[in-house]
Amino acid sequence: MYSKYFTEEHNVFRESFRDFLKKEVVPHVDKWEETGHIDREIFKKMGDMGYFGLYYPEEYGGLDLDFFYTVIFLEEMQRINSGGFAAAMWVQAFLGAQHLLKEGYERIKQDYLVPTLSGDKIGCLCITEPFGGSDVAGMRTTAVKEGDHYIINGSKTFITNGVYSDYLVVAAKTDPEAKGRGISIFLMDRETPGISATKLNKLGWRASDTGEIGFDNVKIPAENLMGEEGKGFPYIMQHFALERLIMAINAHARAEYALEYTIGYMKDRTAFGKSLDKFQALRHKLADMMSETEMAKNFNYSIAEELDKGLYPVKEASMAKLLSTKISDEVIYGCLQFLGGYGYIEEYPLARMSRDSRLGPIGGGTSEIMREIIAKMMLDGKDYKPAAK
Template identity: 50%
Template sequence: MKEYYFTEEHELFRDALKQFLEKEVLPYIDEWEAQQRVPKEIWKKFGEQGFLGLHYPEQYGGAGLDFFYSVVFCEEISKLFSGGFGVIPTVTQYMSSTYVYKFGSEALKQKYLVPVIKGEMISAIGITEPGAGSDVANIQTRAVRQGDHYIINGQKTFISNGFYGDYVVLVVKTNPEAGVHGFSLIVVDLDSPGISKNKLNKLGWHASDTAELFFEDVKVPVGNLIGEEGKGFFYLMDGLQLERLVGAIGAVAGTEALIDYTLKYMSERQAFGRPINKFQVLRHRMAQLHAETEVIKQYVYYCSRLQNEGKYAVKECSIAKLQATELANKAAYECLQMFGGYGYIEDYKVARVYRDVRILTIGGGSSEIMREILAKMLIDDKKYERPRPQTAQEVAASAAVVEEVMQAIRQRAAQGSLGTSLKFDFGSKKLFIDGSSGTNVVSEEDREAACTILINPEDMQALLRGELNPMSAFMSGKIKVQGDMSVAMKLQSLLS
């Protein structure tokens, strides 16, 4: 099956990369794990050998190759029994610098992409905050334009490459009132005045650095804006499928390496006068693990083909990420069991793998988020298309819908009293109804209410027009309720 996706040229590249890793990386992995740092000089060696920027054009120093060269790269660096080492180039090459290439100006590409391809710079992606992980829309870090600069204030956490890296592609709010149209991406040098860092002490991935980043009046040139202001959310959504796919590729390859390592140990370990690979219960567990790995690997290759063809494969990449990372955790548990007490000793690679794989079902979109994406597609008939910013006409039309909905609610709320407080959250707009004093007082204040209804304006418009059944909307997830459910039941009085 491998020949279906990989040509002779791909395999020659794989052989060259493996030889390089065996000489320049493998002998030092344990040392870098102990030091909790990989020297930057190694990435320059990668760049000199042409192992970086495989998917980037030659005009920036890349190789302009098809995606299956990147598959080979991700597979081989994931077989080194150091998730910390592998995450450094994958975050740089496939999760952060990609935004500079796809949406950045020519000046940004020359300043930040070319050095990444040469191995002279390490980059990070700054999304997660203490109160916003998978909930990207809840990001609070602000960037306020003042003349020719943005002034950035806020905090990021769990940022891979954030401590020793050179720059971060930062997700910020440039217009807090514009909902998803208020986010932007800005390149920020990590040695900029006003940035303070805290290196996090992790369970695994010891060779890599993961940081908390604090931004206090950090001054960044307007020219460091990636693309257009207000379009960052859409740029980000466009890149997440590649991030998830790369995670799946590495998870499967790491699992394969772990299985091979375990089988070798089982062939040497004696119990009751024979190798433990002769005991049926252990043989069958490994056979089952191998079968599951093969199935998921072929699906990941299929997803890689879709990526190579430029398809926006949300469902497929979500499945790949979910299944591959869950498999990696299962494999680490079962393979460690084959080692018995030795598996609990750090001298054996399986112990490190056991620590390293735990993050895989959390980072890059947790397994729970992957399942929810799939549930929305399977049950709610949600369609995910390649994201694009709204045109000026579409923005105007959306604003008109919001105003129509808010005016209709005001008129209906004036006819009675809820006896409590209710808030509608339309994303960019909020409508607060205070019915606690005998009459309903309606305002656009963003206050705490007994119950909050989260719904998009178009669905609310359909409810008000009688085109959407309230119970069906609730059951399908189009209406989300926070707080007192009994208050939500009074919604019907506003719809009739």
């Protein structure tokens, strides 16, 4: 197992986490896929085991481990074939929580980040809007300061953990005339009056709750502003590199699991007197698919190493998400084809996997946005930098 990146300690962690998932998660996945609601108890169990805090400082209940423990965390969750469960867990561990860590004041870290990592509170990150999609700078949700409070109005959509979470990290315009420079980041408790949530019915990722959130004159204390007013856009962009790498790792792990399952199926399935893995046309197609997946995986590992060293690989993470999600979609499509009619049957894993995989080129910034970011950096000399501290 890739000695350049993974030590014996990493490998022990992988086996331990795989056993945990097999015991605590796999027996419930089909129910969660059907109901679209993951039991809160599993968040607590994950937190108690330290899985949400792998990459966080010990002072907030984290384990302060290198990023390759998180790589294992992401890869192993793809093997249980529930993109929705995996999404709910990594959103809990990284999306809102990263803003709490980087922009939250000490009170917010103690009151929200600590219970997030322990699994006692569930969080979500609210950026995407119904009319905005990947156009973050064009958001319409507003935050108007009135004395020692802000009044929030607007809506968000496609929010993972958006229905059942305990708190929300919300981006809103504090200066509507300033475009991207007028965005700020706020913390809201779920029970705050004026917050509503509608559950969305999705093609894939069905185990996770995905919601459209409404804010109707939601009044929050001014102290719930995180970081500096007006700096929300660079804060968001700073965390996008991590989210895109996470999506890329999910993609190569998903493709790898699909290939592993399909190869096993082809060795057992016979046609015209021999097993499917002996037909040259299928063997060569598999060789192509395995090669592309392996290339994506190693590219993603190299970026994970950069991130672990404190670098800011925006271009590379965007490339990784663009290519890995594309490869995953193509590999899983091919694997489903190799199963023939059984690939289309719900009792076999490729049906769900194909639905879940399709979100890869959409969520966390579409492939079209990834191409434009890469083009801006490579052709126009655009340089994305971390938000100033």
